Amino acid sequence: MAPHADVDDVDFNVVRLPAPERPSFSESPPRLLIIGAGNRGITYAAAIGESTNGVCVGVVEPIAVKRRLLGQKYIWGKSEPSEGQEFEDWKQFLLWEVERRKRAALGENVPEGVDGVFICVQDHMHMAVVLGLAPLGLHIMCEKPLAPSLDDCVTIYRALSLDSSLAPSTIFSIGHVLRYSPHNMLLRKLLLEDKVIGEVMAVNHTEPVGWWHFTHSYVRGNWRKESTSAPSLLTKSCHDMDIIYWLLCSPPPGSSKPAHLPTSISSSGSLQYFNRAHKPTEAGNATNCLSCNYESSCQFSAKRIYIGPQMGGQKEHFVRIVLPEIEDCVAAGGLEAGKKALLAKLEEDYEPAMPASEVSKRSWFGRCVYEADNDVCDNQTVTLSWDNDPIAADCETSPQALTGRGSKTATLHMVAFAKKVCQRFTSIYGADGEIYADSNTITVQDFKTGEKKTHYPPVPLGEGHGDADAGLARQFVLAIDRVKNHGENATDAQTQYLGCSLDDMIRSHALVFAAEEARKEKIVLDFPSWWERKVASKLKV
Structure with a gap:
């Protein structure tokens, strides 16, 4: 999927990758619906308009101001929305679409339908929306994680893969966007296709969440509690577990070999810092920053x-989550009016007598981080180990039978306390060399020749996980276009343009749930037997 790189004319130890091109438009471009107008919905709506050969034609969102802002910016502009462009919830869209199809069958003049949807609602709603819309036969991209529990993931898998009326005709994608960044696509090509460091021996991968980003999302925000969301390893680092799976388990393109799954998984981690025990004495009983003497x-x-400088260029992204109407406030009264409205939002606090169950129903972005009800890990490591697993048929004909299937280890470290914000870095050690990748460059050291070569994928224009958000949207919409306009089979299009099957999705998620079980029970988990017991046995017809 990654374009071929050209060697720089001046320095032959530098390789530069050209930026991905926007696919050309077909006569009837794919029509896309955004379900959920939060940050991820806005991100994909922007990506559709800037990087894909499709058009965003509708939005589903219960909060009117969010629905309006996304619609005005990416769908209907300054005019009023027309029929089929906005819905309050997915069930309303479902009823409308069923009725629209009935009306169309009767020959009535009705709005054109959508071809695919981006599901960007809260994690616990994913299963209901996916299963509710599946009978419509629409192509679906579901934001990660697939679901907050293993049982729900299995239920989705069974519904989409074992129901023959759905699987052959529809594309299903998951929001594992890191697979689609130019950086990671090149990294995988270097490892699995070019084999620039030979057999992989070990991988150390770090996900620095960023200290203020963690407080926003995992202490004050929607992903702070396992009971209402999921463990942080799933909500934040399922991206990273998927990258490890993609690099070390999935066979390279064109290979018919089965996935090389880990033999064992262990994990350790906890909520180390963000709790009442670390609250400064000077803060007293304050539960809100703006009423705290220590602020x-x-x-x-x-x-x-x-309001300060900590977020740098990422401020708008997070402020919009705290105060969705911030753009209206600034437009009406200038920057000072926006600041005043934001401070008023941050000042919101709960009364001491308010039941904890009521407090936990919403995010309080001005809340003291030491008084919050968060319980997810702010520091966690996962270790995966593989045994030698040659393929019997290959062993008889090739001395390279273990290539890609030898013993190795991989370690993931997710840490809240870092200056870097989601700027992952990875060291990969091979028999013939080593790689250091830092989200911007990939440096390869060749042990045989002593040569050191640095690869420079294109620098992304915005945040977007290093162009990965745009990359996933581009490939998903392109796959839809090939099915809709060029007669390609949905299964083939998913393989060629997305490179991620339902089997990959369930295995990748299973690694996260297995790691969490190993962490909580303080054991080294035998993954093959766990997989058979917890997943494979439930996937059989």
Whole structure:
């Protein structure tokens, strides 16, 4: 999937990758619906308009201001929305679409339908939306994680893969966007196709969440509690577990070999810091930053984070989550009016007598990080180990039978306390060399020749996980276009343009759930037997 790189004319130890091109438009471009107008919905709506050969034609969102902002910016502009362009929830869209098809069958003049949907609602809603819309036969991209529990993931898999009326005609994608960044696509090509460091021996991968990003999303935000969301390893680092799976388990393109799954998994981690035990004495009983005597000295002050310099260029992205109507406030009264509205939002606090069950129903972005109800890990490591697993047929004919299937280890470290924000870095050690990848460059050291070569994938224009958000949207919509307009089979299009099957999705998620079980039970988990017991046995007809 990655374009071929050309060697720089001046320095032959530097390789530069050209930026991906936007696919050409067909006469009837794919029509896409965004379900959920939060940050991820906005991200994909922007990507559709900037990087794909499709068009965003509708939005589903219960919060009117979010629905309107996304619609005005990416769908209907300054005019009013027309029929089929906005819905309050997915069930309303479902009823409308069923009725639209009935009306069309009767020969009535009705709006054109959509070809695919981007599901960007809260994690616990994914299964209901996926299963509810599946009978419509639409192509679906579901934001990660697939579901917050293993049982729900299995249920989705069974519904989409074992129901023959759905599987052959529809594309299903998951929001594992890191597979689609130019950086990671080149990294996988170098490892699995070019084999620039030979047999992989070990991988050390780090996901630095970023100290203020963690407070926003996992202490104050929607992903702070396992009971209402999921473990942080799933909500944040399922991206990273998927990259490890993609690099070390999945066979290279064109190979018929089965996945090389880990033999064992272990994990350790906890909520180390963000709890009442670490609250400074000077903060007293304060539960909100803006009423706290220690606020001006606290690095976690909501006022400093959302109005100060800590976020740098990423401020707009997160402020919009705290105050969705911020753009309207600024447009109406200028920057000072926007700041005043934001501070008013951060000042919102709960009364001491308010039941904890009521407090937990919403995110309080001005809340003291030491008084929050968060319980997810802010530091965690996962270790995966593989045994030698040659393929019997190959062993008889090739001395390279173990290539890609030898013993190895991989370690993932997810840490909240870092200056870097989601700028992952990875060291990969092979028999013939080593690689260091830092989300911007890939440096290869060849042990045989002593040569050191640095690869430079294109620098992304925005945040977007290093162009990965645009990359996933581009490939998903392209796959739809090939099915809709060029007669390709959906299964073939998914393989060629997305490179990720339902089997890959369930295995990748299973690694996360197995790691969490190993962490909580403090064991080294035998993955093959766990997989057979917890997953494979439930996938049989």
